[in-house]
Amino acid sequence: MSEKVYRLVLLPGDGIGPEVVQAGRRLIEAVAGALGHEVIFEEHAIGGAAIEAFGEPLPEGTLKAAREADAVLLGAVGGPKWDRLGGDRRPEAGLLGIRKALGVYANLRPVRAYTPLLGASPLRREKVEGVDLLIVRELTGGLYFGPKRREPIDGGTRVVDELVYTTAEIERIVRLGFDAARKAGKALTSVDKANVLESSRHWREVVERVATDYPDVAFGHMLVDNCAMQLVRSPNQFGVIVTENMFGDILSDEAAVLTGSIGMLPSASLGDGPGLYEPVHGSAPDIAGQGLANPLGTMLSVGLMYRFSLNEPRADQAIVRAVDRVLEEGYRTADLAGPGDRISRTEEITEAVLERLELE
Numbered sequence: 001m002s003e004k005v006y007r008l009v010l011l012p013g014d015g016i017g018p019e020v021v022q023a024g025r026r027l028i029e030a031v032a033g034a035l036g037h038e039v040i041f042e043e044h045a046i047g048g049a050a051i052e053a054f055g056e057p058l059p060e061g062t063l064k065a066a067r068e069a070d071a072v073l074l075g076a077v078g079g080p081k082w083d084r085l086g087g088d089r090r091p092e093a094g095l096l097g098i099r100k101a102l103g104v105y106a107n108l109r110p111v112r113a114y115t116p117l118l119g120a121s122p123l124r125r126e127k128v129e130g131v132d133l134l135i136v137r138e139l140t141g142g143l144y145f146g147p148k149r150r151e152p153i154d155g156g157t158r159v160v161d162e163l164v165y166t167t168a169e170i171e172r173i174v175r176l177g178f179d180a181a182r183k184a185g186k187a188l189t190s191v192d193k194a195n196v197l198e199s200s201r202h203w204r205e206v207v208e209r210v211a212t213d214y215p216d217v218a219f220g221h222m223l224v225d226n227c228a229m230q231l232v233r234s235p236n237q238f239g240v241i242v243t244e245n246m247f248g249d250i251l252s253d254e255a256a257v258l259t260g261s262i263g264m265l266p267s268a269s270l271g272d273g274p275g276l277y278e279p280v281h282g283s284a285p286d287i288a289g290q291g292l293a294n295p296l297g298t299m300l301s302v303g304l305m306y307r308f309s310l311n312e313p314r315a316d317q318a319i320v321r322a323v324d325r326v327l328e329e330g331y332r333t334a335d336l337a338g339p340g341d342r343i344s345r346t347e348e349i350t351e352a353v354l355e356r357l358e359l360e
């Protein structure tokens with residue numbers, strides 16, 4: 001038995017965030033019990049929940065705990081209640097703030113078409129069969145973090161969002177993309193808008209230069225509008241995609257459709273400090289508090305946490321296997337259900353995964 005002790009910070013956030021993080025917590029407890037390590041949980045407020053409790057979306061206590069943790073599991077932030085707040089006071093500012101503060105510049109979003117769910121995608125089964133791609137999204141730069149301003153002009157308003165990148169910021173994410181492609185034995189597609197954006201033209205230059213260090217990795221460039229189309233036209237052409245922050249945000253929601261639901265997608269955000277793990281989806285206010293949330297994206301994020309932060313890849317493998325079995329046996333949350341399917345609530349499918357977890 002190992003005697004490791006992990007300090008994990010849970011940030012449930014808003015909407016369905018607390019529901020899916022509860023599923024993640026139960027999974028961590030089950031894995032810890034099976035592998036014989038101890039976990040010390042600390043739960044903190046972020047997003048709208050933090051605005052209500054502390055008047056700000058990212059309280060100092062939350063950030064301090066996250067910085068000192070071995071890893072952080074986050075649900076989602078945001079909701080209609082806070083939509084009228086100014087940009088830096090919104091729940092989403094808390095999420096952007098913690099990503100920046102933890103320096104998690106690399107957001108890995110694996111997209112896998114689970115065989116039992118091939119019928120759950122609106123795309124034809126033969127199109128999505130075999131899909132197993134990875135979106136590597138730059139997470140701490142680009143349009144979401146550039147200077148923003150509003151100024152009066154001609155009786156109206158002039159608004160500016162700047163898309164800023166440095167060579168170093170591009171190079172580290174591109175290298176990570178090449179490394180991931182090499183490891184997976186797959187091709188790398190760098191996605192940009194180099195026909196219009198100066199930042200994309202530099203992105204391309206950096207990719208070309210870095211590629212010389214990876215002669216064994218096949219790579220190509222693709223414009224983001226074409227990529228959006230290719231992802232649904234023939235998704236199996238993609239191995240690893242590396243791209244700018246906003247492009248990656250949009251393309252990953254689109255790619256979720258290949259799996260059957262946005263509720264299936266996990267993510268790992270990595271930098272030099274603690275990793276941040278979150279499902280790809282948002283706070284889903286339309287279904288919050290009703291036991292309808294699909295917790296599998298969060299549970300798969302726990303798998304990524306074990307793989308990348310806690311050095312236990314076998315836990316990730318066991319979680320993926322358990323999710324596979326649950327789906328094979330026909331468990332479906334409402335977002336995955338087709339006509340005639342029995343619908344499982346969040347707790348039921350969580351329990352089903354826990355029961356099928358096999359870790360020696």
Ligand SMILES: NC(=O)C1=CN([C@@H]2O[C@H](COP(=O)(O)OP(=O)(O)OC[C@H]3O[C@@H](n4cnc5c(N)ncnc54)[C@H](O)[C@@H]3O)[C@@H](O)[C@H]2O)C=CC1
Binds near residue numbers: 075285
């Ligand atoms: N990482 C985060 O915290 C994110 C937060 N948001 C915030 O979430 C709020 C809602 O944003 P939306 O654009 O509606 O995106 P969303 O991802 O929350 O929901 C989009 C649709 O997918 C469904 N959905 C999402 N996750 C699901 C799950 N686990 N199980 C079943 N169905 C699920 C929702 O019910 C909704 O119909 C906004 O305030 C937004 O800013 C949005 C994206 C990411």
Ligand SMILES: CC(C)CC(=O)C(=O)O
Binds near residue numbers: 092095096249280
């Ligand atoms: C809510 C945004 C800040 C982020 C987002 O949509 C995402 O990271 O997927």
Ligand SMILES: [Mg+2]
Binds near residue numbers: 249250253280
């Ligand atoms: Mg998003």
